[in-house]
Amino acid sequence: MKRGPRGGGASKAMGKRILGWIFLCLAISVLGAELLMYMETGAYKALSLGGIWQNLHLTSYIQSEDLVTGKIWRPLWDPGIVTILACPAWVLLAAIAGLFFILSRQRRR
Numbered sequence: 001m002k003r004g005p006r007g008g009g010a011s012k013a014m015g016k017r018i019l020g021w022i023f024l025c026l027a028i029s030v031l032g033a034e035l036l037m038y039m040e041t042g043a044y045k046a047l048s049l050g051g052i053w054q055n056l057h058l059t060s061y062i063q064s065e066d067l068v069t070g071k072i073w074r075p076l077w078d079p080g081i082v083t084i085l086a087c088p089a090w091v092l093l094a095a096i097a098g099l100f101f102i103l104s105r106q107r108r109r
Contacts, residue, residue, distance in 0.1 A: 013104045020100030027093035034090065049092050050085030 030047055038044045054061050068077040084092070 010106075013106055016100045016104035020097045020104060023093050023097035023100060027090045027097060030088075030093060031090040034088075046088035047090075048086050049089040050082070052089055053085065 030052070034044070034047055050061070065077055068074075068081065
């Protein structure tokens, strides 16, 4: 079976685009949840990625913190990872989506 001139590059680009769309949909969903909370309470409260992670699976959050602080390097967790996890989730998810879209662009030769 012959492979195309790109050697599977088109399928890799498609996979990156799909991941980009998934992360973009997640970003829009989180932003939508924030807007619904704003409409209910009248006050804006950003949902952080760390807060979402803790609500979804607190055990894995604690284990990750223990792993990084105990075995790798304490400052990597705090202030490093903690700062990133404190950012609004929709911003980080949209940035990851944009990164996947950029990486999926076909290079011209």
